[in-house]
Amino acid sequence: MYSIGEFARRIGTTAQTLRNWDRMGKLVPARITKGGTRYYSEEQLEEYLKLRNFKDxxxxxxxxxxxxxxxxxxxxxxxxxxxxxxxxxxxxxxxxxxxxxxxxxxxxxxxxxxxxxxxxxxxxxxxxxxxxxxxxxxxxxxxxxxxxxxxxxxxxxxxxxxxxxx
Incomplete structure:
Protein backbone atom coordinates (compact mmCIF):
# COMPACT_ATOMS: atom_id res chain seq x y z
CA MET A 1 0.00 0.00 0.00
CA TYR A 2 1.13 3.53 -0.79
CA SER A 3 0.33 6.57 1.31
CA ILE A 4 -1.32 9.38 -0.63
CA GLY A 5 1.98 11.29 -0.73
CA GLU A 6 4.00 8.34 -2.02
CA PHE A 7 1.33 7.45 -4.60
CA ALA A 8 1.24 11.07 -5.80
CA ARG A 9 5.04 11.12 -6.12
CA ARG A 10 4.98 7.86 -8.09
CA ILE A 11 2.43 9.03 -10.64
CA GLY A 12 3.70 12.59 -10.94
CA THR A 13 0.82 14.49 -9.39
CA THR A 14 -0.04 16.02 -6.03
CA ALA A 15 -1.80 14.73 -2.93
CA GLN A 16 -4.40 17.49 -3.39
CA THR A 17 -5.14 16.27 -6.93
CA LEU A 18 -5.67 12.74 -5.55
CA ARG A 19 -8.06 14.11 -2.92
CA ASN A 20 -9.98 15.91 -5.68
CA TRP A 21 -10.08 12.74 -7.81
CA ASP A 22 -11.39 10.83 -4.77
CA ARG A 23 -14.21 13.37 -4.28
CA MET A 24 -15.10 13.09 -8.00
CA GLY A 25 -14.96 9.29 -7.90
CA LYS A 26 -12.21 9.31 -10.53
CA LEU A 27 -9.64 7.43 -8.41
CA VAL A 28 -10.93 6.24 -5.05
CA PRO A 29 -8.33 5.07 -2.49
CA ALA A 30 -8.18 1.36 -1.75
CA ARG A 31 -8.33 2.13 1.97
CA ILE A 32 -9.19 5.13 4.12
CA THR A 33 -8.41 4.97 7.83
CA LYS A 34 -10.81 6.20 10.52
CA GLY A 35 -8.60 9.29 10.72
CA GLY A 36 -9.11 9.96 6.98
CA THR A 37 -5.65 8.89 5.76
CA ARG A 38 -5.84 7.58 2.20
CA TYR A 39 -3.92 4.55 0.94
CA TYR A 40 -3.57 3.28 -2.62
CA SER A 41 -2.79 -0.26 -3.78
CA GLU A 42 -0.23 -1.70 -6.15
CA GLU A 43 -3.10 -2.61 -8.49
CA GLN A 44 -4.26 1.02 -8.57
CA LEU A 45 -0.77 2.13 -9.54
CA GLU A 46 -0.72 -0.39 -12.41
CA GLU A 47 -4.22 0.64 -13.50
CA TYR A 48 -3.29 4.32 -13.49
CA LEU A 49 -0.14 3.71 -15.52
CA LYS A 50 -2.10 1.73 -18.11
CA LEU A 51 -4.69 4.49 -18.35
CA ARG A 52 -2.07 7.16 -18.83
CA ASN A 53 -0.13 4.90 -21.21
CA PHE A 54 3.20 6.19 -19.89
CA LYS A 55 4.92 2.83 -20.23
CA ASP A 56 4.73 2.79 -24.02
Whole structure:
Protein backbone atom coordinates (compact mmCIF):
# COMPACT_ATOMS: atom_id res chain seq x y z
CA MET A 1 0.00 0.00 0.00
CA TYR A 2 1.13 3.53 -0.79
CA SER A 3 0.33 6.57 1.31
CA ILE A 4 -1.32 9.38 -0.63
CA GLY A 5 1.98 11.29 -0.73
CA GLU A 6 4.00 8.34 -2.02
CA PHE A 7 1.33 7.45 -4.60
CA ALA A 8 1.24 11.07 -5.80
CA ARG A 9 5.04 11.12 -6.12
CA ARG A 10 4.98 7.86 -8.09
CA ILE A 11 2.43 9.03 -10.64
CA GLY A 12 3.70 12.59 -10.94
CA THR A 13 0.82 14.49 -9.39
CA THR A 14 -0.04 16.02 -6.03
CA ALA A 15 -1.80 14.73 -2.93
CA GLN A 16 -4.40 17.49 -3.39
CA THR A 17 -5.14 16.27 -6.93
CA LEU A 18 -5.67 12.74 -5.55
CA ARG A 19 -8.06 14.11 -2.92
CA ASN A 20 -9.98 15.91 -5.68
CA TRP A 21 -10.08 12.74 -7.81
CA ASP A 22 -11.39 10.83 -4.77
CA ARG A 23 -14.21 13.37 -4.28
CA MET A 24 -15.10 13.09 -8.00
CA GLY A 25 -14.96 9.29 -7.90
CA LYS A 26 -12.21 9.31 -10.53
CA LEU A 27 -9.64 7.43 -8.41
CA VAL A 28 -10.93 6.24 -5.05
CA PRO A 29 -8.33 5.07 -2.49
CA ALA A 30 -8.18 1.36 -1.75
CA ARG A 31 -8.33 2.13 1.97
CA ILE A 32 -9.19 5.13 4.12
CA THR A 33 -8.41 4.97 7.83
CA LYS A 34 -10.81 6.20 10.52
CA GLY A 35 -8.60 9.29 10.72
CA GLY A 36 -9.11 9.96 6.98
CA THR A 37 -5.65 8.89 5.76
CA ARG A 38 -5.84 7.58 2.20
CA TYR A 39 -3.92 4.55 0.94
CA TYR A 40 -3.57 3.28 -2.62
CA SER A 41 -2.79 -0.26 -3.78
CA GLU A 42 -0.23 -1.70 -6.15
CA GLU A 43 -3.10 -2.61 -8.49
CA GLN A 44 -4.26 1.02 -8.57
CA LEU A 45 -0.77 2.13 -9.54
CA GLU A 46 -0.72 -0.39 -12.41
CA GLU A 47 -4.22 0.64 -13.50
CA TYR A 48 -3.29 4.32 -13.49
CA LEU A 49 -0.14 3.71 -15.52
CA LYS A 50 -2.10 1.73 -18.11
CA LEU A 51 -4.69 4.49 -18.35
CA ARG A 52 -2.07 7.16 -18.83
CA ASN A 53 -0.13 4.90 -21.21
CA PHE A 54 3.20 6.19 -19.89
CA LYS A 55 4.92 2.83 -20.23
CA ASP A 56 4.73 2.79 -24.02
CA UNK A 57 4.47 6.47 -24.89
CA UNK A 58 6.98 9.19 -25.63
CA UNK A 59 6.97 10.25 -21.98
CA UNK A 60 9.93 9.45 -19.77
CA UNK A 61 9.98 9.47 -15.99
CA UNK A 62 12.32 12.08 -14.54
CA UNK A 63 13.21 12.41 -10.88
CA UNK A 64 12.96 16.01 -9.68
CA UNK A 65 14.45 17.23 -6.43
CA UNK A 66 14.07 20.69 -4.93
CA UNK A 67 17.50 22.02 -4.05
CA UNK A 68 18.49 25.18 -2.17
CA UNK A 69 18.66 27.14 -5.41
CA UNK A 70 16.35 25.45 -7.89
CA UNK A 71 15.78 21.87 -9.00
CA UNK A 72 17.95 18.96 -10.06
CA UNK A 73 16.58 16.38 -12.48
CA UNK A 74 17.79 12.99 -13.68
CA UNK A 75 16.35 10.28 -15.93
CA UNK A 76 16.55 6.77 -14.43
CA UNK A 77 16.23 5.17 -17.90
CA UNK A 78 19.03 7.15 -19.53
CA UNK A 79 22.49 6.84 -18.04
CA UNK A 80 24.16 10.20 -17.53
CA UNK A 81 21.08 12.22 -18.48
CA UNK A 82 20.61 14.96 -15.92
CA UNK A 83 19.94 18.69 -15.81
CA UNK A 84 18.75 21.44 -13.51
CA UNK A 85 16.69 24.62 -13.49
CA UNK A 86 15.92 27.66 -11.37
CA UNK A 87 12.20 26.93 -10.96
CA UNK A 88 9.91 24.01 -11.77
CA UNK A 89 8.85 25.44 -15.13
CA UNK A 90 12.39 26.07 -16.33
CA UNK A 91 13.41 22.65 -14.97
CA UNK A 92 10.63 20.97 -16.96
CA UNK A 93 11.81 22.71 -20.15
CA UNK A 94 15.44 21.87 -19.41
CA UNK A 95 14.42 18.22 -18.94
CA UNK A 96 12.73 18.27 -22.37
CA UNK A 97 15.90 19.71 -23.87
CA UNK A 98 18.00 17.07 -22.08
CA UNK A 99 15.90 14.29 -23.66
CA UNK A 100 16.32 15.89 -27.08
CA UNK A 101 20.09 16.15 -26.63
CA UNK A 102 20.20 12.49 -25.56
CA UNK A 103 18.07 11.44 -28.55
CA UNK A 104 20.28 8.50 -29.51
CA UNK A 105 20.11 7.07 -25.98
CA UNK A 106 16.36 7.80 -25.76
CA UNK A 107 15.68 5.85 -28.95
CA UNK A 108 17.72 2.92 -27.60
CA UNK A 109 15.50 2.57 -24.51
CA UNK A 110 13.63 -0.65 -25.17
CA UNK A 111 11.91 -0.97 -21.83
CA UNK A 112 11.46 1.80 -19.30
CA UNK A 113 12.17 1.12 -15.65
CA UNK A 114 9.20 0.14 -13.53
CA UNK A 115 8.47 3.39 -11.68
CA UNK A 116 7.64 1.40 -8.56
CA UNK A 117 11.28 0.33 -8.49
CA UNK A 118 12.81 3.79 -8.97
CA UNK A 119 14.25 4.67 -5.58
CA UNK A 120 13.11 8.08 -4.37
CA UNK A 121 14.90 9.91 -1.61
CA UNK A 122 13.23 12.42 0.67
CA UNK A 123 12.16 15.44 -1.36
CA UNK A 124 12.27 13.63 -4.73
CA UNK A 125 9.27 13.10 -6.95
CA UNK A 126 8.57 11.90 -10.48
CA UNK A 127 7.43 14.04 -13.40
CA UNK A 128 6.78 12.65 -16.87
CA UNK A 129 8.68 14.50 -19.56
CA UNK A 130 7.60 14.32 -23.22
CA UNK A 131 10.29 13.46 -25.73
CA UNK A 132 10.28 15.96 -28.60
CA UNK A 133 12.91 15.47 -31.24
CA UNK A 134 15.17 18.51 -31.73
CA UNK A 135 13.62 20.45 -28.83
CA UNK A 136 15.86 23.29 -27.72
CA UNK A 137 14.79 25.65 -24.97
CA UNK A 138 14.85 29.24 -26.24
CA UNK A 139 17.98 31.08 -25.12
CA UNK A 140 16.00 34.08 -23.91
CA UNK A 141 15.03 32.06 -20.78
CA UNK A 142 11.82 31.18 -22.63
CA UNK A 143 9.26 33.43 -24.18
CA UNK A 144 6.16 34.35 -22.17
CA UNK A 145 3.87 32.61 -24.67
CA UNK A 146 5.77 29.33 -24.32
CA UNK A 147 5.76 29.69 -20.53
CA UNK A 148 1.99 30.27 -20.56
CA UNK A 149 1.48 27.20 -22.78
CA UNK A 150 3.58 25.07 -20.45
CA UNK A 151 1.74 26.35 -17.35
CA UNK A 152 -1.54 25.39 -19.03
CA UNK A 153 -0.15 21.93 -19.89
CA UNK A 154 1.12 21.38 -16.34
CA UNK A 155 -2.23 22.45 -14.92
CA UNK A 156 -4.19 20.18 -17.29
CA UNK A 157 -1.96 17.24 -16.49
CA UNK A 158 -2.06 17.98 -12.74
CA UNK A 159 1.71 18.17 -12.56
CA UNK A 160 2.10 21.69 -11.29
CA UNK A 161 3.81 22.66 -8.08
CA UNK A 162 4.52 19.88 -5.61
CA UNK A 163 2.13 19.95 -2.65
CA UNK A 164 3.00 18.94 0.88
CA UNK A 165 2.50 15.24 1.50
CA UNK A 166 0.21 13.85 4.18
Missing amino acids: SNFFPAVFKKERKGFSIYFPDIEGAFTCGNDEIQSFLMAMECLSICEEQVLEVKKKKDIKKIPLEKGEYIRYIPFKKDYIMPLSQFEQEERDDLLKYLEEENIGQLQEEE
